[in-house]
Amino acid sequence: MALLRSVVVGCGAYLPETIVTNAALAERGIETSDEWIVQRTGIRQRHIAGPDETTSVLGTKAAQAALDEAGLSPADIDLVICATSTPDHTFPSTATQIQAALGIEGGFAFDLQAVCAGFVYAVATADRFLSTGGAKRALVIGAETFSRIVDWEDRTTCVLFGDGAGAIVLEARENDASDRGVLTSCLRSDGRHRSKLYVDGGPGSTGTTGKLRMEGREVFRFAVGSVTDVIEEAFRTSGTTADDLTWFVPHQANRRIIEASADKLGIAREKVVLTVDRHGNTSAASIPLALAAARSDGRIKEGDLVMIEAIGGGFTWGAALIRW
Ligand SMILES: CC(C)(COP(=O)(O)OP(=O)(O)OC[C@H]1O[C@@H](n2cnc3c(N)ncnc32)[C@H](O)[C@@H]1OP(=O)(O)O)[C@@H](O)C(=O)NCCC(=O)NCCS
Secondary structure: OOOEEEEEEEEEEEOOOOEEEHHHHHHOOOOOOHHHHHHHHOOOEEEOOOOOOOHHHHHHHHHHHHHHHHOOOHHHOOEEEEEOOOOOOOOOOHHHHHHHHHOOOOOEEEEEOOHHHHHHHHHHHHHHHHHOOOOOEEEEEEEEEHHHOOOOOOHHHHOOEOEEEEEEEEEEEEOOOOOOEEEEEEEEEOHHHHHHEEEOOEOOOOOEOOOEEEOHHHHHHHHHHHOHHHHHHHHHHHOOOHHHOOEEEEOOOOHHHHHHHHHHHOOOHHHEOOOHHHHOEOHHHHHHHHHHHHHHOOOOOOOOEEEEEEEEOOOEEEEEEEEO
């Protein structure tokens, strides 16, 4: 039997209309400045969801945009994975709410929680189902409303995050000379780092949602020092190098982390897709949002070799190499 590959056939995104600039945060009474935020993180603005814009609402719009680009209808989808740490409810899953909102009646849907690494985990998971015949077409979504779990009294964290959603459609196709599809993925986690980035509540502990807490310097150090291992492994297992990459689309948390990682790996700066300036850190949504931005402005084209990579709370981290 021919080898099945998970090929990207559509990509889309949705951002809430409300844009909040760094200056607007300072005007709201947060003791910060545009200069401090830009210099430390590269972030200039973020989108913030309105009261009725839940994670499933954002995710549904991104998923619809991805289906439109693919020229597919919801009925063509038999797997929905939503990577999120800000689900509408503890249960049912946000993925099932998106499935229902799109009118998908078959297949199966579930949420995947690996914080900012969620989208990479979701791509790797969907790829396992598609490449083994467990599903034919998957919507892989990253959707978040982090504005609801940041502590707006804590300037060290609240300035960093934003809301949004992005999605891709993966289709199982027999591998051919085009070599398109998810070529490899590499996932890691190390739960000993829990205290460096976590939410101080939950249904099974406090019975509340809780707020995001972070030791920024520790996260920064780990992100720059350790996450390159998964990228190097993805290069090794696929027999590619940094020179072969067309685009590097990392999790958009901090411009300094992104550039330091690219430099360490020998990835040329012009291959790095950056959206952190416009979106802030949208956690699991950041990579598909960046993919959709680079797709819609004509940078990512069919046949391009694209590396996605992320690190999130846990810590969790991972990379996937995709021939678009
Ligand atoms: C959060 C981060 C930007 C902070 O940058 P930093 O250079 O480490 O800054 P520090 O935390 O050491 O703080 C430096 C000073 O700025 C102050 N500061 C913190 N937040 C501030 C803000 N929003 N505006 C102005 N000043 C601020 C601090 O209070 C501190 O003041 P002090 O020296 O008087 O105590 C940086 O650590 C970072 O990006 N970490 C990674 C975070 C991340 O990406 N997380 C998500 C991963 S998925």
